[in-house]
Amino acid sequence: MRHVFFGLSGGLGPILRNVPTAKEFERAGIEVSFSIYGEYGISLLQRLGLPVHMDDDPIRPGARYRIPPQPMFYHLDHYYAQMGLLDKQFTAAWVRNRIRMVEQAKADLIVSDMSPHTIIAAKVLGIPSIAITQSCLHARGKPLFWGHPPRNLPRVTPVINEILRSYRLPEISRMEELHSGDLDIAPSIPELDPIGDNRVIHAGPISMNMHETHRLELPDGQTGILVYPGRMRDASGETGLHLLRAVFSAFARKKVTVVVATSEALPASLLRSCPRNVRIVPTFNEDMLHRFDLFIHHGGHGSCLSAICQGVPSLMIPTQREREFNARQMHRIGAGEYMMPLTFTSAHLYGLSMYMLHEEYRERVRQLRDKVKKRHYGGARLVYEHAVRLQTAHQR
Structure with missing residues (x-):
């Protein structure tokens, strides 16, 4: 060859x-x-x-x-x-x-x-x-x-x-x-x-770390949520922007630390509405993920597998049909929940996120993680x- x-x-x-x-x-x-x-x-x-x-x-x-x-x-x-x-x-x-x-x-x-x-x-x-x-x-x-x-x-x-x-x-x-x-x-x-x-x-799962891992110091005892919105705008519209607006509104002034990973420039109006407890970083690697209690993402195939490999529950907001398929499968196997874009209020997003912090979600995805590891x-x-x-x- x-x-x-x-x-x-x-x-x-x-x-x-x-x-x-x-x-x-x-x-x-x-x-x-x-x-x-x-x-x-x-x-x-x-x-x-x-x-x-x-x-x-x-x-x-x-x-x-x-x-x-x-x-x-x-x-x-x-x-x-x-x-x-x-x-x-x-x-x-x-x-x-x-x-x-x-x-x-x-x-x-x-x-x-x-x-x-x-x-x-x-x-x-x-x-x-x-x-x-x-x-x-x-x-x-x-x-x-x-x-x-x-x-x-x-x-x-x-x-x-x-x-x-x-x-x-x-x-x-x-x-x-x-x-x-x-x-x-x-x-x-x-x-x-x-x-x-x-x-x-x-x-x-096949993946790779593209960037140097950021040092993230999460406050002791405080819930950490990682958010990956995907692209801000794509053929489906302003999908990433809609997701971030919902996240900013849902978690403002709450006792959680939210880290948003995006390398795209955000509109000034959105940045002005960014709560103090939300931090924006340009990139994230899979080995950052295990530090968080919940992963909110767009339902991408790689994001789903990363969450399973790190034993972190996913809350998915799928932005197109293939990602909806992934989200439905993740829910079926006990690895997360999903909400369809533009179908929820900020209170609904916050409430479901807090509910997913219950141990049953983390336990199910960790059991799946361990099963995958044993297969080598x-x-x-x-x-x-x-x-x-x-x-x-x-x-x-």
């Missing part, structure tokens, strides 16, 4: 769970390179010293094929319709560009994290592929929407199938099938990510070892 290509969607989560595996390859003398969407992800990978391929295809989806971005998509066909994949010309170019990128990388192994055109490129070029997946993104996993989706939602699968036929590849029945490779690995635990396919490997998951090293076996088998 000489070169591994990582195709990522975007955001911080895929970086945190794939860079540790990339480092395993590099330690073995194997070159790696990445593709990711979004300036933040590109710059972060570059700061970590990892090569990034730039997606410079000028073609964009036609306006008449776009549907408005929305937080509560029902399945991946609906989600990718928001990305412009209803436009066949754009989607065909999107796939061609990815095939060309992988060819230029001279990759002999593909790792895809929510990157269907990377999986297609691997199939077209005959390169073995690993899909990093979650339950709600896998064809045999628990679905994103816990109910019956509405009728007549947009579907991009017919467009994709036209493209697959042009490359003489088998058709798919839904987009979740392109979140699967020759080997599927969930960087998670089966409690959070149940998948009804025993070929899927649960590697356990391999994490990034396990992904690397399976990748070597896959590539060796492919060469035979």
Whole structure:
């Protein structure tokens, strides 16, 4: 094996769970390179010293094929319709560009994290592929929407199938099938990510510390709450800002210490309303988390797993459907509670937070933490070892 290509969607989560595996390859003398969407992800990978391929295809989806971005998509066909994949010309170019990128990388192994055109490129070029997946993104996993989706939602699968036929590849029945490779690995635990396919490997939580740990002196005997709001603004609106406004209002003048972790600049009006018992820090690492009594966050996959690993209950305010899935699962396994955005008052948020300080919540999540520790998951090293076996088998 000489070169591994990582195709990522975007955001911080895929970086945190794939860079540790990339480092395993590099330690073995194997070159790696990445593709990711979004300036933040590109710059972060570059700061970590990892090569990034730039997606410079000028073609964009036609306006008449776009549907408005929305937080509560029902399945991946609906989600990718928001990305412009209803436009066949754009989607065909999107796939061609990815095939060309992988060819230029001279990759002999593909790792895809929510990157269907990377999986297609691997199939077209005959390169073995690993899909990093979650339950709600896998064809045999628990679905994103816990109910019956509405009728007549947009579907991009017919467009994709036209493209697959042009490359003489088998058709798919839904987009979740392109979140699967020759080997599927969930960087998670089966409690959070149940998948009804025993070929899927649960590697356990995979993450990395990005920053130097802050020294946080919490007052003796006082409750400590860590808040991670995610992005202040995203395609769903001002989700992070709404969360922080609710937190500031709920905990003002209360006998708790609240630490908000965000590297984004906050509006002056919001900073003026920041209570004295709330401290804002630019970053946090997982090993900070165990110092706190409660973790309020946006329901991200990595945040959920960090809370489990550190034995801290989560109060989640999920800002889109995948995070709602995570929040529902966390509640189902006894690791936390959730509230939907814009459905609660500050008094409700404070009351539920205080209720979650009861020992039963901490005890349940600590029992789960201890159970996970005893399994001795391999994490990034396990992904690397399976990748070597896959590539060796492919060469035979």
